[in-house]
Amino acid sequence: MGNKTTGDIDRNSFDFLSIIGKGGFGKVWRVRYKKNYKEFAMKEMSKARIIEKNCVSSIIGERDILSQIHHPFIINMIFSFQDENNLYLVMNLFTGGDLRYQINKNHIFTEYQSKFFIACLILGLEVIHINNIIHRDIKPENLVLDYKGYLKITDFGIAKKQVKQNSNETSGTPGYMAPEVMNCQNHTIVVDYYAMGIICYELMMGVRPYVGENRNEIKEKILARQIMIKNHEIPNGWSKEAADFINNLIQRKPNMRLGYKGINQIKTHKWFNRFSWEDLYNMKIEAPFIPSDDDNYDANICTKEDIINNESIERLNKIMLSNEYKTCFKNYLFFNIYDENNNIENNFINPHKKYEEKKIINNNNHNKENENKKTPQSPKLKKRIKIPQLSAEAQEINKYNLFTPRSTKTIVRLKDS
Numbered sequence: 344m345g346n347k348t349t350g351d352i353d354r355n356s357f358d359f360l361s362i363i364g365k366g367g368f369g370k371v372w373r374v375r376y377k378k379n380y381k382e383f384a385m386k387e388m389s390k391a392r393i394i395e396k397n398c399v400s401s402i403i404g405e406r407d408i409l410s411q412i413h414h415p416f417i418i419n420m421i422f423s424f425q426d427e428n429n430l431y432l433v434m435n436l437f438t439g440g441d442l443r444y445q446i447n448k449n450h451i452f453t454e455y456q457s458k459f460f461i462a463c464l465i466l467g468l469e470v471i472h473i474n475n476i477i478h479r480d481i482k483p484e485n486l487v488l489d490y491k492g493y494l495k496i497t498d499f500g501i502a503k504k505q506v507k508q509n510s511n512e513t514s515g516t517p518g519y520m521a522p523e524v525m526n527c528q529n530h531t532i533v534v535d536y537y538a539m540g541i542i543c544y545e546l547m548m549g550v551r552p553y554v555g556e557n558r559n560e561i562k563e564k565i566l567a568r569q570i571m572i573k574n575h576e577i578p579n580g581w582s583k584e585a586a587d588f589i590n591n592l593i594q595r596k597p598n599m600r601l602g603y604k605g606i607n608q609i610k611t612h613k614w615f616n617r618f619s620w621e622d623l624y625n626m627k628i629e630a631p632f633i634p635s636d637d638d639n640y641d642a643n644i645c646t647k648e649d650i651i652n653n654e655s656i657e658r659l660n661k662i663m664l665s666n667e668y669k670t671c672f673k674n675y676l677f678f679n680i681y682d683e684n685n686n687i688e689n690n691f692i693n694p695h696k697k698y699e700e701k702k703i704i705n706n707n708n709h710n711k712e713n714e715n716k717k718t719p720q721s722p723k724l725k726k727r728i729k730i731p732q733l734s735a736e737a738q739e740i741n742k743y744n745l746f747t748p749r750s751t752k753t754i755v756r757l758k759d760s
């Protein structure tokens with residue numbers, strides 16, 4: 344079946360329920376599709392702001408990539424469309440909040456909870472990379488949890504096909520950006536493994552390895568020394584294998600980094616001894632952290648600053664939506680229908696297809712999130728969800744307010760052609 348286009352979808356096809364996220368070009372809404380009452384996440388992006396920031400090709404790229412990929416560990420795009428002022432990208436809704444929200448709320452996760460998040464991230468990255476795409480903005484804000492606690496990769500706003508010459512592509516988020524990107528060198532998919540290492544370090548130590556106010560400060564810290572977690576620094580409850588996994592991912596030199604020789608290096612690292620990737624893919628493993636049933640997003644997402652921005656956007660709209668810009672978003676419309684078995688008619692490679700015989704029997708697991716039916720947690724299950732207390736070290740770090748606030752902004756440095 345694959346792609347189908349339809350002209351009869353617009354903003355009025357949805358009820359807008361709440362704001363669940365804020366992106367560089369607008370808001371992410373929780374919406375209800377009036378036709379079938381299903382709930383989705385809708386990313387609304389101001390065309391004027393996209394043009395102003397010179398990001399047209401990145402935004403078109405995001406839509407193109409999402410129209411190709413369909414996988415349980417990646418957010419899936421259902422529709423995309425536009426009106427005079429905005430682009431709209433409608434995706435599966437994941438109600439567990441993003442990892443940044445959960446880190447800030449719970450502050451610290453156990454080793455097994457962290458390992459589970461990272462394992463989901465690995466499966467998501469595997470499918471992105473095998474399709475020759477570099478995500479380039481892996482960070483906690485761009486990892487969202489479903490209601491069961493499974494993690495999905497979102498935000499392909501600066502993702503790119505991997506090419507040999509890409510030293511000019513230096514977009515990303517400084518705290519998670521691999522040194523080779525910072526240094527404007529050609530880079531490969533292993534930049535995403537570096538970012539994964541930083542996230543894992545943050546989950547273990549409560550703070551990122553290289554902290555700084557801006558890109559230059561972070562760059563200086565990285566240049567100054569290679570950070571390694573020493574045995575005596577490993578927090579209680581964490582293993583040496585976890586530290587070794589992280590130390591090998593945060594290697595400054597890409598050719599020294601775990602995963603440089605292929606993702607199997609990562610999947611077979613001793614930290615994942617006896618871990619069943621197949622069971623994970625089939626969602627047979629019970630997630631060790633289950634998000635609460637509350638609204639898992641910051642209530643203060645929309646600030647005064649946004650209201651001011653909205654006013655300036657109205658001014659921008661008038662200036663920028665002149666004839667010369669009218670055609671740059673043509674063909675944005677997309678309507679996605681997948682058949683029962685998620686078959687998709689394009690060149691998309693799913694490396695996990697081999698796991699799928701079992702999945703088809705169990706297919707309902709994956710469709711549940713789409714239907715957005717929340718199964719009530721059994722009292723037994725609830726009891727087992729233990730949010731660990733902050734360790735003494737983490738409390739100390741927290742005192743200095745080093746937990747990363749929601750301000751790790753993606754910096755787009757890509758010139759549109």
Ligand SMILES: Nc1ncnc2c1ncn2[C@@H]1O[C@H](COP(=O)(O)OP(=O)(O)OP(=O)(O)O)[C@@H](O)[C@H]1O
Binds near residue numbers: 367440484
């Ligand atoms: N499918 C989804 N379900 C639930 N929440 C989502 C979904 N997609 C995005 N979000 C939330 O909205 C936020 C912003 O979305 P996204 O990261 O795609 O926007 P962005 O404009 O690319 O942001 P950035 O400024 O980080 O590049 C995410 O951090 C996440 O909290």
Ligand SMILES: [Mg+2]
Binds near residue numbers: 366484485498
């Ligand atoms: Mg984002």
